[in-house]
Amino acid sequence: MAANNTSDPDTERRRPGRKRDHDRDEAILEVALDVLAEVGYAGMTMNAVAARARAGKATFYRRWPSKSELVLEAVAQLQRRQGSLVPADTGSLRGDLLALFRPTSPSDAERQFAVMAGLASILSQDLGLADAANNAIVEPWTEANRVLLRRAIGRGEIDPAADVDTLAAILPSMAAYRAMIQRKPFDREFLAAVIDGVLLPAVRR
Amino acid sequence: MAANNTSDPDTERRRPGRKRDHDRDEAILEVALDVLAEVGYAGMTMNAVAARARAGKATFYRRWPSKSELVLEAVAQLQRRQGSLVPADTGSLRGDLLALFRPTSPSDAERQFAVMAGLASILSQDLGLADAANNAIVEPWTEANRVLLRRAIGRGEIDPAADVDTLAAILPSMAAYRAMIQRKPFDREFLAAVIDGVLLPAVRR
DNA sequence: GGGTACCGGAACTGGTCGGTATCGTTTGTC
DNA sequence: GACAAACGATACCGACCAGTTCCGGTACCC
DSSP states (O other): OOOOTTSOTTTOOOOOSOOOOHHHHHHHHHHHHHHHHHHHHHHOOHHHHHHHHTOOHHHHHHHOSSHHHHHHHHHHHHHHHHOOOOOOOOSSHHHHHHHHTSSSOHHHHHHHHHHHHHHHHHHTTOHHHHHHHIIIIIHHHHHHHHHHHHHHHHTTOSOTTOOHHHHHTHHHHHHHHIIIIIOOOOOHHHHHHHIIIIIHHHHOO | OOOOTTSOTTTOOOOOSOOOOHHHHHHHHHHHHHHHHHHHHHHOOHHHHHHHHTOOHHHHHHHOSSHHHHHHHHHHHHHHHHOOOOOOOOSSHHHHHHHHTSSSOHHHHHHHHHHHHHHHHHHTTOHHHHHHHIIIIIHHHHHHHHHHHHHHHHTTOSOTTOOHHHHHTHHHHHHHHIIIIIOOOOOHHHHHHHIIIIIHHHHOO
């Protein structure tokens, strides 16, 4: 089993030369997300990202083969940083739902939807990226809502025949629509209107 | 009051030469909407639209000063063609909501959301276009839902304290989200799930 | 019939951007 | 200390595209 001298520099540690600085990876991806949120995929130029990250473009292409691959990994990092989004049990469905939007700082959720809006253009072209964006940004919220609804059913608080899957999609859908098309803030006021005007009335026994 | 010889050729009818063929306007805008729905704003090239419309680009720029102005007017035409979207009274809220998606051919609604998805990239940059798209495509649906809900209240069919504005936004929001991000069809099955699983339970007395 | 503005088509221009190559420098291994 | 790879920076290339200009031809007004 001879040593493989042509493999990835990360797994291969028999080569001379300066080591790749992995701190730069995360920093670059973070800048990419910022630019993406500000100007969208089409408006995001590699030069702009490089300049803001104080990096050379060679540093980019040593890591990712293309712009789209870089963005794909940036979205993956967004998902990683978000964590599992498991909500604390406040005792009532209403409290749980409201609490879901507190722990992550509001600017955090705001940025996620800004990134989503920036990606919107490319979603119709690149199916892989569309899935990645959906899985990274919206699906965790939907899943968290599902958990809360099931918990409320188990608690006997709401109608056990409630259509959990459809109901869980309401808040994320309206948040995405509001952020992307209407460009209005998804604030606590609107959140309360949806919870009290739609969700809770729909599930009462 | 001397005659103004430098004004728009449409309002000014004192000039010689071949008349501008206004049938071309609509045809070009229609092709633009098709291309927009297929490849999005960024992917839509003037050459491609010209080729498919069998028109020279000079014909474009004689009518609209730029690509964005052309798209803006194409969206306005989409709104014009959609009409007022006044729904027939079927006697029940459920019937009314389902009927709302029948009269316009399903491919029509499908195309509207495809255009919206194609526009998504530019919405964050161009506020005017964002408003135009919202007003042309989604707002008419929302307004139609509002009318139906108020009608059901007047009929005594549903809870008169229902939050009409928030409820009316649900179907359009979920349709837009589903078409733009999830790329799943907004079919009758999903429509029925939202109506029976969310809307009707939320408004029962 | 002469003049003019429209038509579709095509060539051209100027700018932008993804990606590559190269520079001098820095950081690591042998 | 010799070598090699990563670093930031910059110049460069090739493709693409919005917008302009020209062409030969056609419809309309006088």
